[in-house]
Amino acid sequence: MIQLSVNGKDTAVDVDPDMPLLWVLRDTLGLTGTKFGCGMALCGACTVHLDGQPIRSCVTPVSAVAARKVTTIEGLSPDRSHPVQKAWIELDVPQCGYCQSGQIMSAAALLAHSAAPSDADIDTAMSGNLCRCGTYQRIRAAIHRAAQLLTTQGEPP
Numbered sequence: 112m113i114q115l116s117v118n119g120k121d122t123a124v125d126v127d128p129d130m131p132l133l134w135v136l137r138d139t140l141g142l143t144g145t146k147f148g149c150g151m152a153l154c155g156a157c158t159v160h161l162d163g164q165p166i167r168s169c170v171t172p173v174s175a176v177a178a179r180k181v182t183t184i185e186g187l188s189p190d191r192s193h194p195v196q197k198a199w200i201e202l203d204v205p206q207c208g209y210c211q212s213g214q215i216m217s218a219a220a221l222l223a224h225s226a227a228p229s230d231a232d233i234d235t236a237m238s239g240n241l242c243r244c245g246t247y248q249r250i251r252a253a254i255h256r257a258a259q260l261l262t263t264q265g266e267p268p
Contacts, residue, residue, distance in 0.1 A: 113177050117142070118186025128174035133157045135173045136183060144184035144212045148241075155240030158213035159183050165220040167239075184212035187219060194264070195219045198256035206244035214240050218254045227258050 112123040117140060124139050136142045136159070145168055148156030152167035159168045160182040187193045191200065195218045198204075205211045214237070221228055221236040228236070233254050242250065 113173055115173070115176060115181060116179065117181045118183060119180075124173065126173060129172045131169050132159070132171045132173050132176055132181070133168040136168060136181075142183050142185050146209055146212060148210065148213070153239075153241070154210070155213040155217060156210050158216040158240065160216060160220060163220065163223060165217045182216075184216060187215065193219060194257040194260035195222065195253070197260055198253040202249055202253045202256060204246055204249040204253045206242075206246050210240060210242045214242065214250055218250070218257065221254065222257055222261060226261060228254065 112125050113128060115122050115124060115135075117136070122140070124135055126135055126139060133145060133147060136145050137147070145159055146156040147169060148154035150169050152170040155167065157167055157169040158165050160166070160180075161171070161176055162179050163182075188196060191197070195215050199211065199215060204214075217237055217240050221233065225232055230251060233251050237250065237254075
């Protein structure tokens, strides 16, 4: 049994320690918001937070996250009230939407460390997240909007 803390809840899973975290989240815990994209940590669709830092869950063995805090898109907020989620909705960022949970998780991690990121900061932080629909300009605009929401509403990232 591997002890996990996912979205603030402690749980134990009986899986192979080498199983990628992505499959534990999706198949064992039923948290399907985190997506499988490439399986090689190249696209960012599987991004989750590990102790507040964005990681690629498709290449992270579940044994590497034991006794650490994992946050998925479902755990970012219970009602889409996180400033990044609000901005994504307000600016209608997604086109197909498949990559968006990974995009949102990377953006939330950026804003947790940089309250007013520049375009260059955003481009650097988001460079590992691919969007096949090409919504990069809307993603950047939404990150700037989320930063405004954080500043004006005093909300924690």
